[in-house]
Amino acid sequence: xxxxxxxxxxxxxxxxxxxxxxxxxxxxxxxxxxxxxxxxxxxxxxxxxxxxxxxxxxxxxxxxxxxxxxxxxxxxxxxxxxxxxxxxxxxxxxxxxxxxxxxxxxxxxxxxxxxxxxxxxxxxxxxxxxxxxxxxxxxxxxxxxxxxxxxxxxxxxxxxxxxxxxxxxxxxxxxxxxxxxxxxxxxxxxxxxxxxxxxxxxxxxxxxxxxxxxxxxxxxxxxxxxxxxxxxxxxxxxxxxxxxxxxxxxxxxxxxxxxxxxxxxxxxxxxxxxxxxxxxxxxxxxxxxxxxxxxxxxxxxxxxxxxxxxxxxxxxxxxxxxxxxxxxxxxxxxxxxxxxxxxxxxxxxxxxxxxxxxxxxxxxxxxxxxxxxxxxxxxxxxxxxxxxxxxxxxxxxxxxxxxxxxxxxxxxxxxxxxxxxxxxxxxxxxxxxxxxxxxxxxxxxxxxxxxxxxxxxxxxxxxxxx
Numbered sequence: 001x002x003x004x005x006x007x008x009x010x011x012x013x014x015x016x017x018x019x020x021x022x023x024x025x026x027x028x029x030x031x032x033x034x035x036x037x038x039x040x041x042x043x044x045x046x047x048x049x050x051x052x053x054x055x056x057x058x059x060x061x062x063x064x065x066x067x068x069x070x071x072x073x074x075x076x077x078x079x080x081x082x083x084x085x086x087x088x089x090x091x092x093x094x095x096x097x098x099x100x101x102x103x104x105x106x107x108x109x110x111x112x113x114x115x116x117x118x119x120x121x122x123x124x125x126x127x128x129x130x131x132x133x134x135x136x137x138x139x140x141x142x143x144x145x146x147x148x149x150x151x152x153x154x155x156x157x158x159x160x161x162x163x164x165x166x167x168x169x170x171x172x173x174x175x176x177x178x179x180x181x182x183x184x185x186x187x188x189x190x191x192x193x194x195x196x197x198x199x200x201x202x203x204x205x206x207x208x209x210x211x212x213x214x215x216x217x218x219x220x221x222x223x224x225x226x227x228x229x230x231x232x233x234x235x236x237x238x239x240x241x242x243x244x245x246x247x248x249x250x251x252x253x254x255x256x257x258x259x260x261x262x263x264x265x266x267x268x269x270x271x272x273x274x275x276x277x278x279x280x281x282x283x284x285x286x287x288x289x290x291x292x293x294x295x296x297x298x299x300x301x302x303x304x305x306x307x308x309x310x311x312x313x314x315x316x317x318x319x320x321x322x323x324x325x326x327x328x329x330x331x332x333x334x335x336x337x338x339x340x341x342x343x344x345x346x347x348x349x350x351x352x353x354x355x356x357x358x359x360x361x362x363x364x365x366x367x368x369x370x371x372x373x374x375x376x377x378x379x380x381x382x383x384x385x386x387x388x389x390x391x392x393x394x395x396x397x398x399x400x401x402x403x404x405x406x407x408x409x410x411x412x413x414x415x416x417x418x419x420x421x422x423x424x425x426x427x428x429x430x431x432x433x434x435x436x437x438x439x440x441x442x443x444x445x446x447x448x449x450x451x452x453x454x455x456x457x458x459x460x461x462x463x464x465x466x
Contacts, residue, residue: 006063020044039082054174069201071140077427111142127213130157148198150423155378166210201460221293222319226276230352232306249283345422
């Protein structure tokens with residue numbers, strides 16, 4: 001009865017197309033990207049304006065209905081999936097997909113704008129948006145901000161938080177926070193923008209963003225390096241960082257994961273003729289006044305003692321082919337079979353040891369498993385996978401053993417001074433582990449902020465923090 005009254009209230013305030021109750025149209029949005037969580041929602045709300053979002057928030061608080069904000073539904077941690085008890089409805093921001101303003105140094109875009117569309121729009125004004133990831137064709141900027149997404153260019157430009165210059169969001173009571181003017185100095189207390197970035201929709205609904213753009217029309221060069229171990233990869237990174245500020249990407253990949261890509265992904269081939277235990281993918285860029293990036297890489301890699309072998313892309317097509325190997329790892333891993341997957345960050349100097357010593361420790365504790373990691377060495381972000389023993393079921397990661405594996409990984413990460421979530425967020429997948437491992441001061445602060453900004457508990461219930 002409460003849900004029916006809630007929908008009746010909205011029917012009087014919203015256009016017909018903003019309220020979807022047909023089960024067939026709702027069904028595709030009930031399951032997360034990984035297929036691990038499926039919820040229930042009697043309605044899919046599709047506002048097209050900030051005012052409509054405000055009306056939805058007001059009605060939800062009045063009737064005690066949870067709102068699960070959703071963009072491209074590409075969450076890796078079940079962060080955009082409604083609960084199974086039917087107490088919430090999906091609030092889709094996909095129809096709020098307008099680019100309100102575009103200039104060479106910034107863009108004002110609504111939350112439902114897809115990352116790829118923003119990237120293409122930036123090119124049209126001679127700029128680029130300095131954040132990229134594999135889900136660029138479906139991930140929305142509202143979701144990227146709400147999870148503080150990272151990607152492959154964090155080494156030079158930082159995470160999504162560094163790209164946010166201002167924000168529009170609907171808070172409790174339907175009140176609209178608007179900092180889209182993008183003031184460079186604003187000392188009116190705590191930054192609401194910073195609170196909302198990374199909050200996973202638990203404090204309010206992000207409706208628009210003012211985002212940083214950087215100069216476009218850059219030259220780039222991409223190289224694939226073979227080397228003996230991750231310690232050499234770190235030494236090579238330090239060497240390059242000391243010599244130039246033009247390195248944008250530095251991705252570390254073990255041979256076992258490259259092999260899976262070559263096996264499962266059509267039209268891929270090994271970049272190097274020989275076999276190497278570890279690989280690094282490097283991207284360098286240059287503006288008009290910089291040393292050409294291909295010349296730069298050739299010069300810096302020629303006498304680097306860490307380099308066993310190297311191939312530098314000779315065309316844009318070859319550069320894209322090298323990046324495709326990196327971006328296809330997740331797809332190849334899914335095709336290989338069940339695994340417990342972890343998005344962790346570590347102090348950069350601890351990454352090589354974790355990928356060797358700690359990985360072997362996990363394999364010893366859980367015989368038959370295989371531990372491997374890859375990712376953004378330059379910012380300490382590792383995608384650390386522990387593959388299930390032979391014959392394990394597809395739900396192994398959620399089994400007793402799989403959960404014990406993840407607990408050990410998170411214990412080791414915490415002991416090393418790292419984080420159990422680098423760029424994917426907490427969602428519902430890691431909520432219990434956050435409560436178990438985070439310092440008490442952090443948990444206390446997160447709960448206090450949640451109570452203060454969402455007193456009715458309607459924003460993305462069951463995610464991040466109780």
